[in-house]
Amino acid sequence: MTKFSEIALNGLALGSVYALIALGFVVIFKASGVMNFAHGSLLLLGGFVIAELHDELGFGGAVLVGVVVTAAGAGLMELLFIRGLGTVELHVLTILTIGIDILLTTELVRRIGSDTMSLGDPWGNDSVRIGDAYVAEARIASIVVATILIGFFFAAFRYTAWGLSMRAASEDREAAALMGVSMKRIQLVAWCIAGALAAVAAVFLTAAPTSGLDRTTGQIALKAFPAAVLGGMDSAPGALVGALMIGLAEALAAGYQSELDVLGGGVSGIAPYIVMILILLWRPTGLLGSKELSRV
Amino acid sequence: MSETPVATAAPKERKAPADSGGRSAHTALRTTLRWNKLAGLVAVLVLAALPFYLTEFWLITGLFAMAAVLGAIGLNILSGNAGQLSLGHAFFLAVGAYSYIVLSGESGVIGTHETDGFGLPPLLAMAGAVVVAGLFGGVFSPIAGRLRGMYLGIATLALVFIGEHVMTNAHNITGGHNGRPAEPMSIFGFSFSDGDPDLAVLGVEFDRYERLWYFGLVLVVGGILVARNLLRGRPGRALGAVRDSEIAAGVMGVPVARFRSMAFVVSSMYAGLAGALLALVYGTLVPGSFGLQMSIDYLAMIVIGGLGSVGGAVAGAIFVTVLPQLFSHYAASLPLVVEAGGDGIGPTEAARYLYGAVIILVLVFAPGGLAGIARRWSLALRSAKRPSSPSGKTPPQGAVS
Numbered sequence: 001m002t003k004f005s006e007i008a009l010n011g012l013a014l015g016s017v018y019a020l021i022a023l024g025f026v027v028i029f030k031a032s033g034v035m036n037f038a039h040g041s042l043l044l045l046g047g048f049v050i051a052e053l054h055d056e057l058g059f060g061g062a063v064l065v066g067v068v069v070t071a072a073g074a075g076l077m078e079l080l081f082i083r084g085l086g087t088v089e090l091h092v093l094t095i096l097t098i099g100i101d102i103l104l105t106t107e108l109v110r111r112i113g114s115d116t117m118s119l120g121d122p123w124g125n126d127s128v129r130i131g132d133a134y135v136a137e138a139r140i141a142s143i144v145v146a147t148i149l150i151g152f153f154f155a156a157f158r159y160t161a162w163g164l165s166m167r168a169a170s171e172d173r174e175a176a177a178l179m180g181v182s183m184k185r186i187q188l189v190a191w192c193i194a195g196a197l198a199a200v201a202a203v204f205l206t207a208a209p210t211s212g213l214d215r216t217t218g219q220i221a222l223k224a225f226p227a228a229v230l231g232g233m234d235s236a237p238g239a240l241v242g243a244l245m246i247g248l249a250e251a252l253a254a255g256y257q258s259e260l261d262v263l264g265g266g267v268s269g270i271a272p273y274i275v276m277i278l279i280l281l282w283r284p285t286g287l288l289g290s291k292e293l294s295r296v
Numbered sequence: 297m298s299e300t301p302v303a304t305a306a307p308k309e310r311k312a313p314a315d316s317g318g319r320s321a322h323t324a325l326r327t328t329l330r331w332n333k334l335a336g337l338v339a340v341l342v343l344a345a346l347p348f349y350l351t352e353f354w355l356i357t358g359l360f361a362m363a364a365v366l367g368a369i370g371l372n373i374l375s376g377n378a379g380q381l382s383l384g385h386a387f388f389l390a391v392g393a394y395s396y397i398v399l400s401g402e403s404g405v406i407g408t409h410e411t412d413g414f415g416l417p418p419l420l421a422m423a424g425a426v427v428v429a430g431l432f433g434g435v436f437s438p439i440a441g442r443l444r445g446m447y448l449g450i451a452t453l454a455l456v457f458i459g460e461h462v463m464t465n466a467h468n469i470t471g472g473h474n475g476r477p478a479e480p481m482s483i484f485g486f487s488f489s490d491g492d493p494d495l496a497v498l499g500v501e502f503d504r505y506e507r508l509w510y511f512g513l514v515l516v517v518g519g520i521l522v523a524r525n526l527l528r529g530r531p532g533r534a535l536g537a538v539r540d541s542e543i544a545a546g547v548m549g550v551p552v553a554r555f556r557s558m559a560f561v562v563s564s565m566y567a568g569l570a571g572a573l574l575a576l577v578y579g580t581l582v583p584g585s586f587g588l589q590m591s592i593d594y595l596a597m598i599v600i601g602g603l604g605s606v607g608g609a610v611a612g613a614i615f616v617t618v619l620p621q622l623f624s625h626y627a628a629s630l631p632l633v634v635e636a637g638g639d640g641i642g643p644t645e646a647a648r649y650l651y652g653a654v655i656i657l658v659l660v661f662a663p664g665g666l667a668g669i670a671r672r673w674s675l676a677l678r679s680a681k682r683p684s685s686p687s688g689k690t691p692p693q694g695a696v697s
Contacts, residue, residue, distance in 0.1 A: 035446045081656065091381055092659055094446070095599050098592055099655030106648040110641070222453070222588070229450040270461045273454035277439070280451055284442040 006133040007255035008248065013139035013204075015247025016146035020201040021224035022231070022239040023153065024194030029233050030170040031190035032082055037097040039198060040218035041104035046070035046199025047119060047206055047213040048108050054120030062120065067199045073104075074195025075188055082191075083184065109215045116212040123207055138207035149200065150240065153193070157236065162189060170234060223250075226276035232289020241287060246272040324678065343513055347506040353625070355505040356577065361617040362512035363573040368597040368613035369523045369606055370566025375595070376603035377527060378559035379539030380440060384452030385594045387459040388564040390586035391432045392571025393478075394469055395425035397581060400479035411476060412468045418481045422572045429568020430561045437557035456588050463583035475582035478575040480504070481511060505577075512573055519566065523606045526562070535559055536604075596651070600658050602665025611666045615654075620647035 021039065028036045050066035057065060077100055082093060123138040157163035168176040169186050177183050198221070205220055206213045227246040231238025254268035285291055347355060371385045400421035401413035416424065436455065443451050463470050470476055480487055526532060534555050537545035546552045575581050593616055601612025624643040641649070662669050 029446075035449070081660070091445070092599070092663055094381075094449075095595060096656060096659045098596070099652045099659065102648060102652030102655065106645055106652065110645050225450050225453060229447060233446055266461065266464075270454075270457050273457050277451060277454050280443060280447060281439060284444070284447060286447070 003255065006135065007251050009130065009133055009135045010139060011248035011251030012244065013135070013142050013247070014251055015244035016143045017201050017204045018224045018227045018247050019150060019240050019243035020146055020197045021221050022227040022243045023150065023236060024197045025224065025228040026233065026236050026239040027190045028194045031166065031187045032078070032093070034082060034093045034097060036194065037094065038077060038101040038104065039194070040221035041101045041108065042070055042074055042195050042198040043202045043221050044105060044108045044218035045073055047202035047217055048112060050119045050199070050203060051117035051213050059120045059122055063203060067196045070199035071192040071195040074191040078188055078191035083187065105218055112213070112215050114215070116214045118212045119203055119206050121203060121207045138204065142204035142207070145200065145204070149197065154236070162186070166190070223272050226272040230276045230279040230286055232286030234290055235286065235288040238286055238288030245275060249275045340513070340517060344510070347509045352505055355509055357618055357621045359505065359508055359512050359577045361614045362516050363570045363577065364597065364613035364617045365516050365610050366519045366573065367567050367570035367594055368601065368609040369519055370563040370570065371594045372598045372604065372606065372609040373523065373527070373535070373566070374559050374563035376598055376605070376609070377532060377535045377539065378556060380556065380559060381445065381449035382452045382563070383449050383588070383591045383595065384455035385567055386586040386588070386590035387455040388429050388433060388567035389571035389574065389590065390459050390463060392425045392429040392568030393575040393581055393586070394463070395428040395568065396421050396572035396575050397476055397478050398469055399424045401476070410468055411471050418479055419483050421479070422481070425572040426565050426568045429571065430565040433561045433564025434557065437560040440560055441553055441556050453588070456591055460584065460587060463586070470581070470583045475580045477580045478578070481508070481576050508576060515569065515573060519569065520606060520610065527606065531555070531558065596655050600654060600665055602667030605667035607670070608665050608667030615666070616651070619651060620644065623647040623650070
């Protein structure tokens with residue numbers, strides 16, 4: 001039972017980080033209708049900025065700058081590439097984000113080289129005892145921070161004017177625009193929020209139990225794709241549910257690797273994808289995604 | 297989208313044979329087709345002459361491009377013509393490559409791993425690889441049939457990761473981390489390898505890559521012809537209708553589900569053929585050659601080339617495969633680019649920058665891709681030639697250029 005509670009807590013922590021990334025996907029998808037493949041490079045950008053600056057500014061200051069820079073970067077992407085092409089088919093825009101990702105990732109990977117950079121997070125290697133399970137401090141921090149951020153996000157979504165116009169826009173873009181909702185501002189803000197969340201996720205992805213930021217960190221964003229998709233691409237609560245499921249599935253597969261040996265080593269790496277396919281077979285638009293309606 | 301003008305314009309011309317504008321449009325179309333045929337013939341002749349002049353490095357690059365052309369045509373049918381976004385193309389290439397290796401190879405021991413093999417003749421094994429890849433596509437198509445748009449794209453992403461996992465673990469197929477050699481192709485005793493029989497044509501030694509070049513050329517020409525015929529006929533129009541609106545297509549009597557899965561099977565078969573050719577060119581396959589990067593490259597090929605056009609897929613595939621090689625080869629003589637390992641932007645990085653930039657630029661300035669640019673140019677050329685041509689009578693451009 002000890003083992004199980006440890007695994008479950010780790011899964012929850014992992015899920016909370018995925019939730020930050022998946023929420024970014026969903027926000028962008030709701031606002032622009034684009035699946036953002038450049039999210040991995042945004043994550044890497046956030047991590048890189050924090051890693052570079054934490055010596056001078058201290059951890060808190062570096063995170064602040066990193067979040068701002070990444071949010072600005074995401075906003076810039078929207079301004080430069082997505083906005084002007086609003087009339088193009090959406091899958092073309094999606095592939096465009098692949099192009100952006102290639103550019104940004106190449107530049108960052110060139111700068112990072114083969115180093116493993118520390119982000120200077122204050123948690124170190126200590127672990128906390130909860131009941132009879134030991135969990136790394138960074139993991140607890142990630143659960144706490146993610147819960148607060150996501151809580152903020154949902155509150156903003158529910159109670160602010162921006163949230164209202166965002167919900168209206170995702171319901172029906174044209175109608176919202178006719179009601180005086182500025183689509184431009186909504187999209188820009190959505191991309192900035194997604195960028196900021198990605199930067200925060202980068203902090204926890206590279207904290208204590210992991211060795212640090214390296215050139216492959218951005219690829220972790222790919223694992224949040226299944227989270228966003230199985231919850232439903234246009235549902236923020238869905239992203240949350242999906243991320244927790246993916247995190248738990250991955251942690252369980254890693255924790256019980258010895259029992260799963262039939263499936264080969266490293267099955268935890270593909271657990272998210274297997275869970276996603278099974279869910280999509282059952283519900284083709286995800287758990288909480290809106291059903292597809294079409295008019296001829 | 298390029299298929300429809302032909303379909304709608306053809307009956308118009310038949311209805312009014314006396315209309316001089318219609319007739320001139322018709323002749324223009326026939327001239328275009330004749331020119332296209334001629335250009336194709338010239339291209340094949342030039343390609344057939346290349347092994348006499350190219351070094352081994354460029355031959356290998358060309359062979360990779362040929363495999364990419366086959367794969368890109370397949371993905372284009374699926375994503376460009378049928379509108380099903382797929383990020384799992386690398387998986388089907390892997391299925392083709394390893395099917396060929398297993399079907400043609402002998403059982404034995406590689407390193408510490410036992411490997412399975414069926415020892416079939418290579419040509420039969422290659423056909424088998426295509427069929428197996430098609431079967432895998434057929435198995436996945438019911439899943440694909442339930443999903444739309446982005447959901448399908450991400451679900452196919454899963455195929456790549458699951459495939460990679462299986463490949464690193466199924467040692468009896470892949471031979472483990474050290475990889476597994478592919479049986480060289482041989483047709484009726486003529487082996488596509490160095491020697492057996494030794495061959496020199498016009499003083500040029502014909503070794504493995506020279507021989508494979510012609511084999512690949514035959515596959516590519518065949519692949520292009522099959523795809524063109526498929527897309528110009530009924531199936532192509534049905535696929536276009538399904539892509540544009542499934543419900544409308546269904547109402548018009550197109551069996552939507554059948555065509556959606558057909559597109560998946562055909563596309564996987566092309567991928568399987570491309571994978572088998574890749575296995576022949578590589579000689580030894582290591583697991584991990586078929587990752588997400590490859591899927592993304594294929595997607596980039598068809599987007600740069602122009603969605604829905606066979607010619608575009610060919611151009612895009614050549615572009616994406618040859619560009620990095622060009623860069624790494626001529627890195628020394630390029631400004632701003634330093635040799636690999638130096639301080640600054642290395643050739644691989646420069647190629648990546650250009651690659652990313654080209655994807656963005658093409659999508660921003662020419663959403664129709666290279667094929668769209670070619671179509672626009674040839675239209676402009678023709679209207680410049682015949683200024684008296686009545687407006688609106690512009691002959692439909694060969695849909696699959």
